[in-house]
Amino acid sequence: MILLELFKKNRTCTHDRVRPDRDFSYCPDCGELIENRWFLTRCSCCGVKLRATLKNGEVVPESNYCKNCGGHEFTVERIEKINFIDIDYAVLVKEVVKPAVSDKVQTWIDLKTSNYTQELLPQYL
Numbered sequence: 435m436i437l438l439e440l441f442k443k444n445r446t447c448t449h450d451r452v453r454p455d456r457d458f459s460y461c462p463d464c465g466e467l468i469e470n471r472w473f474l475t476r477c478s479c480c481g482v483k484l485r486a487t488l489k490n491g492e493v494v495p496e497s498n499y500c501k502n503c504g505g506h507e508f509t510v511e512r513i514e515k516i517n518f519i520d521i522d523y524a525v526l527v528k529e530v531v532k533p534a535v536s537d538k539v540q541t542w543i544d545l546k547t548s549n550y551t552q553e554l555l556p557q558y559l
């Protein structure tokens with residue numbers, strides 16, 4: 435019984451109940467902020483889309499060669515917005531967003547500054 439409880443507590447959450455249709459949401463099971471990231475893989479030889487899957491936490495093509503040209507090399511591509519064409523090929527990675535890491539926040543601020551603030555609100559600069 436005790437062993438079972440320990441096992442349960444130490445089990446890493448797979449965030450199964452996080453909805454895939456939003457970019458960010460809180461996991462109802464562990465409370466972490468989760469970012470949904472979609473990836474697809476392409477043959478780096480002919481560029482055809484290869485159905486992606488997760489293996490040991492890494493995005494890889496489902497088959498280990500390209501059915502179009504027979505190539506074994508592939509590239510992984512991040513999709514910003516998933517669409518119904520790519521959803522068959524893409525794999526969803528649920529990434530925990532750590533609030534302490536400020537890289538992403540910095541990027542957002544930079545984007546905001548160049549896109550909006552300079553033109554619309556010059557007095558704030």
Ligand SMILES: [Zn+2]
Nearest residue numbers: 447449461464
């Ligand atoms: Zn979770």
Ligand SMILES: [Zn+2]
Nearest residue numbers: 477480500503
């Ligand atoms: Zn190919």
